[in-house]
Amino acid sequence: MQAINFENVKFSYSDAEENAFALRDVSFSVEEGEFLAILGHNGSGKSTLARLINKLLEPDEGKITVFGMDVSDPKNTFEVRKSVGIVFQNPDNQMVASIVEDDVAFGPENIGVEREEIGRRIDYALDAVGMQAFRHGTPTRLSGGQKQRIAIAGVLAIKPKIIIMDESTAMLDPRGRKEVMDVVLKLNKEEKLTVIMITHFMEEALLADRAIVMNRGEIVMQGAPKEIFSREEDLETYNLTLPAVSAISKALRAGGMDVQATVSLEELAKEIEECVSKRKI
Amino acid sequence: MKDVTFGQYYPAESFVHKCDPRMKIIFLIAYIVAIFVATNFYGLAVCFLGLVVTVVFSKVPFKSVLRSVKGVLFLLVFTAVLNVFFYKGSGDPLLHWKFINIYKEGIYYSIFLICRLFLLVMGSSILTLTTTPVSLTDGLESLLYVFKLMRLPIHELALIMSIALRFIPTLMDETERIMNAQKARGADFESGSLVKRAKALIPILIPLLISSFRRAEELGDAMDARCYSGSKERTKYKKLTFTWRDAVCLLLIALILTGVILFKVFFAALV
Amino acid sequence: MRIQAENLTFTYSPSSPFATYALKGVFLTIEEGEFFGIIGHTGSGKSTFVQHLNALLKVPSAEKKYKPKKLKKGETPPPQIVLKVGDYDLTDKKTDFKELRSKVGMVFQYPEYQLFAENVFEDVAFGLKNFRPEMTKEEVERAVEDALTIVGLDYAEIKDRSPFDLSGGQKRRVAIAGVIVTKPEVLVLDEPAAGLDPLGKKEIMELLHKLHREWCKTVIFVSHDMDEISENCTRAAVFSEGQVKFVDTPKNLFQREDELRQLGLDVPLTAKLTALLREKGIVIDSDYTQRDFCEKVLQYYREREEQV
Known part of the structure; x- marks a missing residue:
């Protein structure tokens, strides 16, 4: 089933000084259970996209549906927000309570879940992100990665079908990024959640089933991450840098070695080995 | 502090x-x-x-x-x-x-x-x-x-209080960070007349105010995204x-x- | 200015239930002219260390109220703390700390959040007004123009704009200009590229090299990104649990892959690739920059004759 569908969506900020943030005629769809990465430099419109999906913003033109529900219909707002959870960039700015479990309870309380069921959902959500041990603690003293995992738990407690990570790893250190990515991958594989990962870390996009590249409010590339990263010249025109592996394989090719374009470290090592073994001292 | x-x-x-x-x-x-x-x-x-x-x-x-x-x-x-x-x-x-x-x-x-x-x-x-x-x-x-x-509006008042309390440590950290940044640029908060000291606070208060607005906006979005819609039909966990x-x-x-x-x-x- | 630290120890809120040792005896020397990297997890003590370099945090003996503790009989005195930046002795309370701060510039994480003035000019000039009140208006203007120009901004176009209307990348450059405007000899940056997109990161690192060449003798930067460290540093120090575990050139440092992993740290991609190739019997000896690594691989490749 189609989880999300965008049909000729246009959007511009009314007080736009830079129309770079606008969306111009964007159409795409996301299948249920898919892991989609959205790439693009700052100001390419990728975060606007996320906010349109659950009606934090409304499009000027075009149609957006979430599981067949028309997002523009005010009657659907609540249902749409129940099925689409968003984790934002700054871990400090999305918590409402000073105790972890109270924060996770916020979503279910809002949608009127019964008390006992809220308790079960907190259990489920904190287990899913591996933060059960911090249930009664305060988030202030936790690391960025841990805070983001609690933010994910807060979203999970509403039991959404889609989770959007809106640059949720941008402010984290490598360890925190890995923690968050592990959780997201697990949710996608085991809980069958549809994941939309908005990021500018190329390495994270590699884990997705499919990637979309945005530039100046338009979708300019679409396909499997591997395929996209093999189109080196295109990426550079859209102000994206190559993942380091691609950059190295490109440099080796330019130096006359016959290595295939790849994004995996192991494959690159194998390619180099094959290339070298064709020659003898 | x-x-x-x-x-x-x-x-x-x-x-x-x-x-x-x-x-x-x-x-x-x-x-x-x-x-x-x-x-x-x-x-x-x-x-x-x-x-x-x-x-x-x-x-x-x-x-x-x-x-x-x-x-x-x-x-x-x-x-x-x-x-x-x-x-x-x-x-x-x-x-x-x-x-x-x-x-x-x-x-x-x-x-x-x-x-x-x-x-x-x-x-x-x-x-x-x-x-x-x-x-x-x-x-x-x-x-x-x-x-x-x-x-x-008791419920709203309580939520406002809870959020305010939740952000006290965050804003205290932020104040310290901004103070350090301005101190590194030679700002002096400890000496001079009362007027001079009050004036020295401007480089702290303005960034703090701006960042509070930014945080409020982001928090608003996050609350909306988590289905916050006021007190109607809201349940309480605790x-x-x-x-x-x-x-x-x-x-x-x-x-x-x-x-x-x-x-x-x-x-x-x-x- | 040479930076020298010995036995540097620091405790946050020493007499409260939350007392935490942030530094437990740091030994580190950074020579003048280095492009020095500092690596470590959050809480490893690296931020506490860099804040000592311009006395935002002070060694106890440099505090105004400090009185040496009397030793009980049989008690050995704690090891002597040494902290020097050039000729400034940071353990002495008589040191002119304000002057020191003008010599050691400090760019914090997300420095754009410290902008406050009505226009870019005023914001950049803030440090000059504090440190060099004797400067004439013309001198201030010239210094601000130089600082904005070197960070890659157009002085005439930007000086009267509000700093809050700029794009994220521009804001960060203005904030950096506001620190370097006093021509510090040492520039310390805490994760200068954090939160930027890849292109923004690349541009900031290029800017740091430019500053190192033309503006500040020594550049010290904190980073989590091992590729950033291997590509840019002359030397780097690894902080863990309040101590410096290793100090070395990236080339030597990243040969200790196992030890770094034990500290929960990563190595650059080129080092991982080197290890993979070594398993396959291909030994590449590079300094782990991408450029050198590729050259060495190509050289290895060319040294072999084509098989017929």
Whole structure:
């Protein structure tokens, strides 16, 4: 089933000084259970996209549906927000309570879940992100990665079908990024959640089933991450840098070695080995 | 800035920590009433005894409770000194100099007042030391339920309070960060005239204000995304229940109040 | 200015239940002219260390109220703390700390959040007004123009704009200009590229090299990104649990892959690739920059004759 569908969506900020943030005629769809990465430099419109999906913003033109529900219909707002959870960039700015479990309870309380069921959902959500041990603690003293995992738990407690990570790893250190990515991958594989990962870390996009590249409010590339990263010249025109592996394989090719374009470290090592073994001292 | 104890939660597993926050709020109110009902040192002694019992069962080190007084020490001394000078007793003054008269009663009264305020501040600080901000707001919300009948937006007020408390440490960290950044650029907050010092705060206050707006906006989005829509049909996860602990508290309150009243009736009032 | 630290120890809120050792005896020397990297997890003490370099945090003996503790009988005195930046002795309370701060510039994480003035000019000039009140208006203007120009902004176009109307990348450059405007000899940056997109990161690193060449003798930067460290540093120090575990050139440092992993730290991609190739019998000895690594691989490849 189609989880999300965008049909000729246009959007511009009314007080736009830079129309770079606008969306111009964007159409795409996301299948249920898919892991989609959205790439693009700052100001390419990728975060606007996320906010349109659950009606934090409304499009000027075009149609957006979430599981067949028309997002523009005010009657659907609540249902749409129940099925689409968003984790934002700054871990400090999305918590409402000073105790972890109270924060996770916020979503279910809002949608009127019964008390006992809220308790079960907190259990489920904190287990899913591996933060059960911090249930009664305060988030202030936790690391960025841990805070983001609690933010994910807060979203999970509403039991959404889609989770959007809106640059949720941008402010984290490598360890925190890995923690968050592990959780997201697990949710996608085991809980069958549809994941939309908005990021500018190329390495994270590699884990997705499919990637979309945005530039100046338009979708300019679409396909499997591997395929996209093999189109080196295109990426550079859209102000994206190559993942380091691609950059190295490109440099080796330019130096006359016959290595295939790849994004995996192991494959690159194998390619180099094959290339070298064709020659003898 | 981080050494301010008043209002800071002291994490521990104790009898007092586990009490219902509503009970603790009621306890505090009753305790304050007792302090003001007491009109002599015997009455205050009873209150003090109650305080000591509470501190012992809260597992909060006495030092931490005392530290809360430090913040208001100036105020205490100031009121006491004023009272010494302006209290008009009967009989002859102990000291007479120009228009200043100091009476024996004045000194007694000042000491009495200091004791009273001491007990007051320490009692209040025990509440905040043993109750997390969240359960405190929950307790207040629940107690304020009466006002809901008067159509006041209690739920929203409680949420505002909870968010405010949640952001205090975040904003304190941020203030420190900005202060350090401006200090590194040569800003000086410690010397100069009052006007100069007030002016020196601008490079801190403006970034702080701007970042607060940014945070508020992001938090608003995050709350919307998590289906926040006001109080209609909202449920509460934490329900407060009355336990045996609360019964013990009630008993203690009753004891203190009875003690204070007995002493008030049978001994002469100081004031 | 040479930076020298010995036995540097620091405790946050020493007499409270939350007392935490942030530094437990740091030994580190950074020579003048280095492009020095500092690596470590959050809480490893690296931020506490860099804040000592311009006395935002002070060694106890440099505090105004400091009185030496009397030793009990049989007690050995704690090891002598040494902290010097050039000729400034940071353990001495008589040191002119304000002057020191003008010599050691400090760019904090997300420095754009410290902008406050009505226009870019005023914001950049803030440091000059504090450190060099004797400067004439013309001198201030020239210094601000130089600082904005070197960070890659157009002075005439930007000086009267509000700093809050700029794009994220521009804001960060203005904030950096506001620190370097006093021509510090040492520039310390805490994760200067955090939160930027890849292109923004690349541009910031290029800017740091430019500043190192033309403006500040020594550049010290904190980073989590091992590729950033291997590509840019002359030397780097690894902080862990309040101590410096290793100090070395990236080339030597990243040969200790196992030890770094034990500290929960990563190595650059080129080092991982080197290890993979070594397993296959291909030994590449590079300094772990991408450029050198590729050259060495190609050289290895060319040294072999084509098989017929």
